[in-house]
Amino acid sequence: MRSSTFRIAAAGIGSVMALAACSTGAPTADSSSSGAAGGSNNKTIAFVQGVAGDEFYITMKCGIEAKAKELGYTVTTQGPQKFDPTLQKPIVDSVTASKPAALLVAPTDVEAMQAPLEQAAAAGIKVVLVDTTVNDPSFAVSQISSDNIGGGKAAFEAIKKAKPNGGKVLVISVDPGISTTDARVKGFEDAAKADGTYQYLGVQYSHNDPATAANLVSAALQKDPDIVGIFATNLFAAEGSATGVRQAGAKDVTIVGFDAGPNQIKALKDGTVQALVAQQPAVIGSDGVEQANNALTGAPVEKKIQTGFTIITKDNLDAEGGQAAYKSTC
Amino acid sequence: MTALFEARGLSRRFGRVQALDGADFDIAEGEVVALIGDNGAGKSTLVKALTGNLDLESGQILYEGREVHFATPHDASRLGIEVVHQDLALAPHLDSAQNMFLGREIMRPGILGRLGFMDTPQMRQRSAQAFTELGSAVRSVVVPVGAMSGGQKQSVAIARAVAWANKLLFLDEPTAALGVVQTRNVLDTIKRVRDRGISVVLISHSMPHVLEVSDRVQVLRLGRRVATYQTSGTTIEELVGAMTGALDNQEGAA
Amino acid sequence: MSSTTEHQKAGSGAPMETSASHENLVERVKAMQSVWILGVLVVIIAVFGVLAPTTFLTPGNITNIAQNVSIWAVLAVGMTFVIITSGIDLSIGSVLVVSSVVAAQVMERMGDQGWGTALVGLVLSVVVGIFWGCLNGFLVAKANVPPLIVTLGTLSVALGVAQILTGGLDVRSAPAVLQDNIGYGRLAGVPVITIVALVIVVLGGILLHKTRFGRYTYAIGSNETSARRVGINVDRKLVQIYGFTGLLAGIAGILSLAQYGTTTIAGQSLTNLNVIAAVVIGGTSIFGGQGSMFGSMVGLFIPAVLQSGFVIIGVSPYWQTVAVGSILITAVYVDQQRRSTASGGRR
Numbered sequence: 046m047r048s049s050t051f052r053i054a055a056a057g058i059g060s061v062m063a064l065a066a067c068s069t070g071a072p073t074a075d076s077s078s079s080g081a082a083g084g085s086n087n088k089t090i091a092f093v094q095g096v097a098g099d100e101f102y103i104t105m106k107c108g109i110e111a112k113a114k115e116l117g118y119t120v121t122t123q124g125p126q127k128f129d130p131t132l133q134k135p136i137v138d139s140v141t142a143s144k145p146a147a148l149l150v151a152p153t154d155v156e157a158m159q160a161p162l163e164q165a166a167a168a169g170i171k172v173v174l175v176d177t178t179v180n181d182p183s184f185a186v187s188q189i190s191s192d193n194i195g196g197g198k199a200a201f202e203a204i205k206k207a208k209p210n211g212g213k214v215l216v217i218s219v220d221p222g223i224s225t226t227d228a229r230v231k232g233f234e235d236a237a238k239a240d241g242t243y244q245y246l247g248v249q250y251s252h253n254d255p256a257t258a259a260n261l262v263s264a265a266l267q268k269d270p271d272i273v274g275i276f277a278t279n280l281f282a283a284e285g286s287a288t289g290v291r292q293a294g295a296k297d298v299t300i301v302g303f304d305a306g307p308n309q310i311k312a313l314k315d316g317t318v319q320a321l322v323a324q325q326p327a328v329i330g331s332d333g334v335e336q337a338n339n340a341l342t343g344a345p346v347e348k349k350i351q352t353g354f355t356i357i358t359k360d361n362l363d364a365e366g367g368q369a370a371y372k373s374t375c
Numbered sequence: 376m377t378a379l380f381e382a383r384g385l386s387r388r389f390g391r392v393q394a395l396d397g398a399d400f401d402i403a404e405g406e407v408v409a410l411i412g413d414n415g416a417g418k419s420t421l422v423k424a425l426t427g428n429l430d431l432e433s434g435q436i437l438y439e440g441r442e443v444h445f446a447t448p449h450d451a452s453r454l455g456i457e458v459v460h461q462d463l464a465l466a467p468h469l470d471s472a473q474n475m476f477l478g479r480e481i482m483r484p485g486i487l488g489r490l491g492f493m494d495t496p497q498m499r500q501r502s503a504q505a506f507t508e509l510g511s512a513v514r515s516v517v518v519p520v521g522a523m524s525g526g527q528k529q530s531v532a533i534a535r536a537v538a539w540a541n542k543l544l545f546l547d548e549p550t551a552a553l554g555v556v557q558t559r560n561v562l563d564t565i566k567r568v569r570d571r572g573i574s575v576v577l578i579s580h581s582m583p584h585v586l587e588v589s590d591r592v593q594v595l596r597l598g599r600r601v602a603t604y605q606t607s608g609t610t611i612e613e614l615v616g617a618m619t620g621a622l623d624n625q626e627g628a629a
Numbered sequence: 630m631s632s633t634t635e636h637q638k639a640g641s642g643a644p645m646e647t648s649a650s651h652e653n654l655v656e657r658v659k660a661m662q663s664v665w666i667l668g669v670l671v672v673i674i675a676v677f678g679v680l681a682p683t684t685f686l687t688p689g690n691i692t693n694i695a696q697n698v699s700i701w702a703v704l705a706v707g708m709t710f711v712i713i714t715s716g717i718d719l720s721i722g723s724v725l726v727v728s729s730v731v732a733a734q735v736m737e738r739m740g741d742q743g744w745g746t747a748l749v750g751l752v753l754s755v756v757v758g759i760f761w762g763c764l765n766g767f768l769v770a771k772a773n774v775p776p777l778i779v780t781l782g783t784l785s786v787a788l789g790v791a792q793i794l795t796g797g798l799d800v801r802s803a804p805a806v807l808q809d810n811i812g813y814g815r816l817a818g819v820p821v822i823t824i825v826a827l828v829i830v831v832l833g834g835i836l837l838h839k840t841r842f843g844r845y846t847y848a849i850g851s852n853e854t855s856a857r858r859v860g861i862n863v864d865r866k867l868v869q870i871y872g873f874t875g876l877l878a879g880i881a882g883i884l885s886l887a888q889y890g891t892t893t894i895a896g897q898s899l900t901n902l903n904v905i906a907a908v909v910i911g912g913t914s915i916f917g918g919q920g921s922m923f924g925s926m927v928g929l930f931i932p933a934v935l936q937s938g939f940v941i942i943g944v945s946p947y948w949q950t951v952a953v954g955s956i957l958i959t960a961v962y963v964d965q966q967r968r969s970t971a972s973g974g975r976r
């Protein structure tokens with residue numbers, strides 16, 4: 046009895062290990078051979094995402110892999126199950142132990158990831174921060190992220206294109222104190238105030254709740270029925286804003302959303318939003334590889350790079366707009 | 376002779392079943408009383424009611440002539456009253472020594488004991504001794520009770536109750552799962568316990584056993600005591616008649 | 630008890646003698662799940678050792694793994710007690726967060742970076758942890774709400790309280806002495822946080838296996854009725870056990886502050902499930918009555934070693950979840966087999 050139990054258990058565990066072995070396949074062979082060689086001919090790059098399975102990071106990974114192939118590197122990608130520093134730290138520690146030549150990482154917390162990443166840099170790994178950053182990034186060879194202020198400006202441009210005659214504009218953001226969304230709001234505000242034909246009504250916070258966003262927008266439309274454009278800094282804010290517009294019975298309001306994951310693209314196709322400001326995660330990734338390569342080969346490195354945006358509307362969805370949408374596979 | 380332990384008019388209902396319907400009970404010091412009755416007559420319920428395992432709707436319990444109220448089984452234990460329940464109530468994952476001393480652990484002497492450390496070797500030794508004396512079929516005291524046969528479990532439960540009872544011992548069908556030798560041992564144990572001056576209440580469906588060890592027999596039917604007999608002057612036929620109701624109105628006959 | 634011994638030496642009937650010790654040590658050892666699961670851990674380590682000899686089995690990596698399981702180990706001590714009572718505590722991650730939030734806010738206000746401040750933080754964190762733990766225990770024992778529901782509730786209430794206290798923004802300050810000495814300090818090459826965890830685990834193991842408190846924990850999980858019948862105050866014990874788990878979550882809250890330097894409000898999202906998985910892999914039965922501290926620790930290392938190994942040899946993160954889940958199911962399956970043999974059934 047006991048022995049059969051053991052056999053089944055062994056089979057279970059064994060199959061797990063086998064799975065692991067198959068799924069590794071080629072990359073293992075590659076990375077371990079180059080890892081063993083060590084030193085300057087180490088051609089591995091590790092990419093640690095903020096969260097596994099998110100289209101933004103998958104698109105970034107595609108950019109990384111394409112550039113790495115061009116430059117002759119192999120890439121292994123890891124990511125925690127949630128955007129959670131307590132889950133990301135063990136992964137970074139193990140990556141450090143595996144001694145890649147470079148590490149591209151999207152830190153999940155400015156404070157919690159500081160020490161683990163410093164440790165990686167101290168182990169001689171070239172660390173490039175992509176998308177997000179830490180409190181004191183001086184150990185990193187380069188930081189690459191979207192220019193969120195520029196993103197806010199781009200959102201304003203999108204409204205301007207749809208409503209060239211000017212009017213009142215409103216921002217629905219998530220919560221105060223989030224650096225990325227705050228920067229987007231600031232960029233929008235600056236651009237709107239600089240243009241005399243538009244009247245900036247300020248920012249309201251939805252607390253990441255579509256219902257709150259809807260209430261805010263319909264109340265704003267009661268007060269100012271002539272609002273022409275709303276910039277919603279994330280998906281829930283955009284969805285709620287659209288509901289609010291419908292509730293208030295307003296027709297001709299342009300809603301501009303942010304990011305271009307499948308949900309956002311669907312919202313665009315459905316007419317919930319009229320334009321999207323897409324970041325360029327693939328560019329962030331490929332720039333990251335390029336900077337890592339520069340650091341490894343002794344070429345000059347750019348300490349800080351800010352990438353641009355693409356505005357997607359229904360009209361360009363089949364052309365450059367569609368290409369800017371985030372991918373779920375490479 | 377005043378009763379050591381006496382109950383008057385105990386009642387308890389479970390939904391539509393009147394499990395106890397004004398039941399009386401009494402036992403004297405050093406006496407062995409057999410409690411018999413058909414399945415569902417209320418014997419186990421009565422035992423639970425008498426030992427703080429069950430709340431009552433009405434009735435009175437007297438111990439050494441004074442009214443007592445057992446809110447928990449522990450209250451009864453404190454007076455030296457122990458029970459072997461029909462369902463045994465052992466912890467299957469603990470071994471027999473651990474079960475034997477559950478709730479009454481022997482602590483290590485001194486500061487360690489104060490900190491909650493137990494004297495495991497001593498508890499094992501004492502349990503082994505108790506089992507050996509009982510002649511039980513428990514081979515080792517460090518085997519989890521859950522891994523034992525039904526009869527071995529029963530031995531453990533009996534050994535535990537016998538070890539701790541010093542006034543009154545309730546045995547609810549203690550021989551139900553036992554082999555011939557072990558049954559004999561239990562009957563001998565009952566006599567030995569009585570010889571120590573401890574009263575024993577035996578619930579059993581085996582009339583020969585009842586006649587062998589008891590001094591008196593009390594018959595329970597439909598939740599009330601319907602008859603009491605001196606064992607020396609009764610027969611199996613009479614007892615069966617009282618249980619089934621063929622013979623009625625015997626209350627107080629003895 | 631003593632009164633029985635002076636009677637009858639004859640011991641009528643069978644001449645069998647009951648032994649006071651193990652009949653066969655090998656049998657006993659084999660029956661412990663922690664032994665075969667330890668074997669599994671050794672095999673996993675060996676496999677990765679072969680696959681990545683220069684990177685996996687390095688002192689640096691092993692210390693990292695130990696450091697990264699330290700906080701979970703502290704939580705697993707409490708979880709082992711709770712699961713042995715046949716309960717569950719889903720709230721530990723949230724209790725950890727709310728404890729560290731209260732501690733961090735007060736320490737930030739004190740401003741000082743020294744040990745005094747850290748000590749105040751520790752006391753506060755532990756008090757908050759005990760509060761939530763006792764609340765869990767009280768609801769489980771007295772209000773008779775199933776532990777799954779109670780702790781699912783406190784999971785979100787405690788997290789909500791942490792968010793209310795902070796407005797959802799992490800407190801990103803911990804006294805420097807905590808971060809430098811506990812979070813990232815080392816003693817003879819061993820991370821201090823790991824030493825702290827080890828001490829707690831050893832004390833927890835002693836409490837579980839050697840003291841009456843531990844014995845009652847098993848008794849309650851094994852057969853609550855029998856525990857009540859022998860006079861164990863089951864309700865009070867349950868409050869104590871859940872309270873103890875909360876206390877450990879409070880300690881873990883301070884350790885987390887020391888390690889991450891922030892309150893990780895949005896983090897710790899899978900902490901409860903990971904700790905429960907570790908305890909169950911280690912042979913503690915979710916049906917109660919069975920388990921060991923050693924097993925929980927082995928159970929904690931299996932997912933951690935697997936993850937580290939998989940990252941080092943470059944396996945996709947998705948496979949890691951598959952592997953850990955499979956091992957969890959296998960472990961419970963084997964546990965069931967053992968259970969059915971232990972209860973005498975041949976199946």
Ligand SMILES: Nc1ncnc2c1ncn2[C@@H]1O[C@H](COP(=O)(O)OP(=O)(O)OP(=O)(O)O)[C@@H](O)[C@H]1O
Nearest residue numbers: 389392394412413414415416417418419420421461
């Ligand atoms: N906890 C309970 N809930 C509901 N009904 C109960 C409960 N305990 C006992 N009863 C009912 O009370 C009646 C008496 O049961 P009890 O167990 O006392 O009988 P008994 O005389 O011990 O029978 P047996 O010889 O089969 O052990 C039965 O009808 C039983 O179904």
Ligand SMILES: [Mg+2]
Nearest residue numbers: 418419420461
């Ligand atoms: Mg009965």
